[in-house]
Amino acid sequence: EIVMTQSPATLSVSPGERATLSCRASQSVSSNLAWYQQKPGQAPRLLIYGASTRATGIPARFSGSGSGTEFTLTISSLQSEDFAVYYCQQYNNWPSFGGGTKVEIK
């Protein structure tokens, strides 16, 4: 089983600032990585797939990078609606999710 580790667990950021979230895989997953956003009481929403391709309708302030075992989700200028929990998911093998990063208002 591939273990996905996200850091930090909580990220405190002021609106308008840049947020950088990390996701590490216990073995290489190539570029088979997705990112999701989940707000309280809502289902997750796909942001990024293929490590760096934005899903339909996702604003350009969201970007993904990385390959192999190290991945990053960057939110260039945080808006009020971006405060949420973010999960990475590998799908190179049996799919598995990271534990999540909560982005909260500083």
Add this chain to the structure above:
Amino acid sequence: EVQLVQSGAEVKKPGESLKISCKGSGYSFTSYWIGWVRQMPGKGLEWMGIIYPGDSDTRYSPSFQGQVTISADKSISTAYLQWSSLKASDTAMYYCGIGSGSSGWFDPWGQGTLVTVSS
């Protein structure tokens, strides 16, 4: 609009059986995988398994193999997740999602079904 609509919240007792549903619309139901994800209270996401309604090819995460059954009825564009004997530890929110493949990302997701198991 591609949409998945899940059945409503359930409250069950330990040992009871349960089948929850996920109805697809706005796309060719038999041409895309549908998967299930568990989210226990206050916790993260866990991939449970996935089915291809076109031929009922089904894959389970090793963690959930034997614990649940995934099925689909393509005549009514609906996928199911069922338990034969619920445990308190099955209390969770369950989401379905359209999979990009047998092992892929999910998009879109259903709204979730809350299952509460308590004596």
